[in-house]
Amino acid sequence: MSHKVLCLTHSQDYYVTELVDASLAALGLKMVRMNTDQFPLNIQISAMQTNQGINGTIEIDGVRHYLSDFVAVWFRKNQHSNLNSALTGETLSQATKESTAAKNAVLYALESIFWFDFPFDIQRAENKQLQLILAKKCGLTIPNSLLSNSPDAVRQFFDNENGHLITKMLTPLTTFMHNPKAFVYTSKVNREHLSKLDSLKYCPMQFQQEIEKAYELRVVFVAGEFFTGKISSKTAVSKQSLDWRSTEHPHLCWKPYQLPDTVCQQIRLLMARLSLNFGALDIIRATNGDYVFLEVNPCGEWGMLQKELDLPIAQSIARCIKNNVNTGLSHE
Template identity: 35%
Template sequence: MTVLIITHSEDNECIARVAAAIERLGGRAFRFDTDLFPAGARLALGAGPGAGRSTLRTLGPGGGELDLGDVTAVWYRRVAHGRTLPASMDPQLRSASVEEAKRTVEGMLAALRVPQVDPLPAVRFASNKQVQLDIAREIGLDTPRTLTTNDEGAARAFAATCPDGVVAKMLSSFAVYRDGEEHVVFTNALRDEDLADMRGLSLCPMTFQERIPKARELRVTVVGERVFAASIDPEAAPGAEVDWRRKGRELLDAWRKDALPPEVETGVLRLMDQLGLNYGALDILRTPDGRHVFLEVNPVGEFFWLERTPGLPISEALAEVLLGRAPRRGSWSAFLHAPAT
């Protein structure tokens, strides 16, 4: 069995971990770094009699060739289309090349009628934070009151209904680069002075949520039907109280194994069913009075540090699902068996 891994050359150690687990289980893992395509890889997609085999060949040290007809599953992890194209290219031509590379790779994925973790349509659908919260609420998970707006008055009125305060976050990943250094925009608690002066809101909508008191922050990783939970003390490092990612490196060894109450775990699995995902990394808060509040799910979220501490076997679980050794969530099949377009 052959698993095609869709990623890019700067992805982290999770790729090697999952590939090694696939090999241990007797499968073959083929890595496709999308940032090296088209300059550093050759992709041929044949359609119709006489068009030839569909193949993928990666160039340079460690390169290899894959007959796409041998692929039995796909792990869709990350993409970075055309990132290594020469900077000297004419901007218009470079833009066209990136778009053609993107469409070619997406066409390849759509044409591979094999199980995918997860199908691109499912990943895109599930990445919508408003959809996540709506579905989570409908199936009975506890969720925070949330408002996305670029209206100052609406934001202030919403904040007035939140007795424990309000936090602001972005729907997309965003970073500001100053002097070559990356400054990630994290979730932030709003102060009175922030609410008083919101002139910039009209230029960029923001998402506002009621601030939830928390005893533990949970990272819940779902692979197929398995649920892995780890948690951290939000007071473990100064500055991590609102968003633990702000001190993520300092807290790598502070994560501990945890578990969800049965009814919450059932709700999480139902959410994954509704979103059509075999994999997801969920953020959940445990309040001092024992509530579990769902914040969001990342369909391609990180997990590598949880294999170091507290030692959750997520790579092994992914390999088992990809190789058909463990149950896959049934909803992916709707994408697999959709009529070809």
């Protein structure tokens, strides 16, 4: 019997996939990489359903893999099919739509095996409002938050927070962090912005209380384990920037950090409520000592923490997959 793990990612994703590939190999599992943006031009999939069951294949780079070969799926990224080199206009639009639907239909035929994590769980967990609701219920501190397309509501919220307000989008414009020009970072709302909110009615945004921070934390959660990096207070990001991802400071550095047990337990409860084995959380340590939850990214980036702090995140991901394969756990 083959012991293959299907990795769903995209053609520009390298560093962390190589880390997990090596870690899976060390545990006796073979990773098969599928660049989702390269289907259908460079990948062929087929699935046959009968009353006796389903069988199918995925052919990548001339190598055919049977669906029955896979014991787990690592859901890293899933991009739309890229047919721009072959089609144009309405034909391109419809073919892209159909290709994406076909790809997802075949991949979801693997529902009975273990997913790290399952797409429907990820989609639900990406809801920022749900995250805040559940985080509060799990005991985490959250910032006062407003989701709105009403200029009047935003102005009132601005006054309530004495002008200490930030804004951010509900969804990212990119699926990976190597294209900063296409990424809209957290930004401060100033009083002069309040007279320029007319376009808000076309695009609702998230507004939050600006937390006075001592420092920022990126917390990577893997099946109950925590890998935490603190952005050094000596860098340009500590207090001058609202979003560490937007800095171009050449000396941006991370330091290892140990979260309090109470905060870890609250995060474990949150991740269980979100049905996630993995998440990259953004947390602020406020100047008053509070740990303030901002958001969790179900497919968030973590390579910088493994690279800079030598944290064994890839090994933990591989171990989680291996353990669930061995115990026969599957998505319910």
